[in-house]
Amino acid sequence: MLINADLLLQYQRCQRRPFLDSRGDRTQRDSPNELLLKLQQDKIAYQKSILANLSYHQPDYPRRDWEAGQAATLELMQRGVEYIHRGILLVSYDEWVNTENENFSASPDYQKYTLLSCPDLLVKHPGQSRFGDWIYLPANLEMGKRPKQEYQVGIAFHAQILAKFQETAPPIGLLQLRTRENTYPVDLLKWTPQMQLILAELIAALESADGAEVFISRQKCNLCHWYSQCYAIAQSQKHLSLLPGVTPVRYKQLQELELTTLESLANTNPSILENLTGFDREVANKLVVQAQAVLQNRPFILPYPLPLETITYTAPIEIYFDIEAQPDLNLNYLLGVLVVNRQTNTEQFYSLLAEKPEDEEIVWRQFLDLVWQYPEAPIYHFCAYEFDTVQRLGKLYQTPNSKVRPVLNRFVDVYEQLTQSVALPIESYALKAIARWLGFEWRDKEASGAKCIYWYDSWLETGDRTLLETIQRYNEDDCRATRNVKDWLVQFFQEEYYLRPA
Incomplete structure (x- = not known):
């Protein structure tokens, strides 16, 4: 069985995933997630943009003929080319254990595992190796903003296999991150021992009868094609x-x-x-x-809730605010504002939409003009993103502080108020989970913030206005869901504190 750096990365994110990928029933997998497909496409585009500026060579070999790929890679290394893209190097796990660390223990069946290294780049560097007065350093091109552990462990994996073939250990590995102009150096002395332990754990998990225990971590699990299967198990247990x-x-x-x-x-x-x-x-x-x-x-009131006087109240006019953003473009393209006038029993939703990225400043000005029409109205939002974004947009477009600060002073984070005061019988404190527990439903059942990112990109590519309309409906529903949660919280505390018998 082949073990590569991708399998090692997946194990660090979920100890159950490699077992399912290698031994699970593939008919049980979820359909491809639109956002995951977008992320994969974005990574390919990012890597192509980096490679376009390099004069690189790529080994030529028949598909999945790894030994031929290795031979072609070694020939390029012998020639001393500057960059090798997706080179192939192989080593059996028993040889790895015996030659790299005599005291390193492994699974009894490790002989059946082959380690396959295929870094994004092998970069020529001064030094002494079996090839001459040069060595190679492993480098990966990652979309992440930070040098995460799983990235650095992967580089250590490539480096140790590379050391066997060039007969000298590379002094460092390299990460090219999306947010850095320069490469990030990976400390191999630090990460190689960690990588060896994780690799041994991975093989032990692959050898187990049922794989690692199910553990649902929504932020990491939501994009996985085994999510539905694991979630069903977790619910049953x-x-x-x-x-x-x-x-x-x-x-x-x-x-x-x-x-x-x-x-x-x-x-x-x-x-x-x-x-x-x-x-x-x-x-x-x-x-x-x-x-x-x-x-x-x-629901229960928490042992240390917010002081009663700080819990939100019902105002004559209230504003509910939600933003849709495209992180890759650093763009906030939709500012949704629901104005509720309890005095006249009316409400109006405003969808402030930037159909083109360059229109962001226009909708920002429209937002300020709108909320300043109701200078006393509290502005309710869910989580800190809206508050932070208004601060950022004010600075970006050099808006006078006198126009921004009074608006921010009216912001009320419904999420913070609720989670610091109440425990609900739910699995998540995401807006959808809370609002659905209250009986609220979104008009488009499959819509989500993540899908809106994909849909807005598709709108820019295709001009299909139905995509924008779907995003606008979702954004309006988010505002209305925030209102439902806020109204419930006010009522709950009124009942608990004011209607409770003395």
């Missing part, structure tokens, strides 16, 4: 990873205390948890109450 606040670090601590069910966690004294890694007094109390809320299927 009532797995604690479905409980908001249970991170991998905290789950490990709970496992050691044998607190792996909702019932056991809900009945735990929070003081038992508060000094553990990943916990403190507030986290411990909040997690126990969260378990109680899910177990009893009802």
Whole structure:
């Protein structure tokens, strides 16, 4: 079986994923995700833009004939070409263990594994190797903004295999990140031991009967083609990873205390948890109450809620605000504003849309003009993005502080108010999860913020206005969902504090 750096990367993101990719039932996989396809296309385009400025060679070999690919790569290395794109190098895992580290232990069946290195680039560098007075450094072109662990572990994987063939270890590896003009040097002395341990764990997981335990981490799992299968298992087990606040670090601590069910966690004294890694007094109390809320299927006020006087209220005129953005273009193309006038029992939604990226400043000015028509109205939003973006747009377009600061002073983050005061019987505190628990539904069932990114790109390419209309409906529904959540929160606290018997 072949193990490459991609498999190593996937294992670091999800210990179950490589097992499913190699031994799972492929008919159980989800359909390709539109956003994932977009990310893959964006990465290809980014790599092509980097390669366009390099005079590189690529080994020529029949598809999947890895030994021929290796021979072609070694011939290019012998010639001393400056850059080799997608070179192929192979080593058996038993040879890796025996020659690189005599004390390094591995699975009993490691002989059946072959390690395949295929870095984005092999970069010629001064030094001494079997080829002459030059060596090669492994380099990858990554879309990420930061030199993540999984990127650096992958470079260490390529470097150690490369060392066998050039008979000298590269001093560093290289990462070209999307947000950096210069390459990022990877410290191989630091990352090689970590890579060896992760590789051994990966092989042990591949050798296991059922793979690693299911753990749902939505930010990492949502784009995976095994998500539906793993989520169904987690739901059937009532797995604690479905409980908001249970991170991998905290789950490990709970496992050691044998607190792996909702019932056991809900009945735990929070003081038992508060000094553990990943916990403190507030986290411990909040997690126990969260378990109680899910177990009893009802909301609870948290032990340390926001002061009652800071909880939001109902105003005569209220504004609900939501932004749709295209991160790759650093563009906020849709500012949605719902104005609710409770005095006249009327409401109006304004869809301030930049059909072209260069129109962002126009919709920014329109937004300011609109909200200044209601200078006393609180502006409700969900999470910090809207607040941060208004700050950024004010600076970007050199808007006087006297026009921006009073607007920001009216912002009220419904997410912050709710999550610091109440535990709900839900799996996530995303807007969709909360609003759907309250009975609110989006008109387009499959719409999401991530899909809007894909749809806006498609609009720019095709001019299909139905894509814009779908985005606008989704944005309006986000504003209305925020209103539903805010209204529920006000009513809940009124009932808890004012209608409760003395």
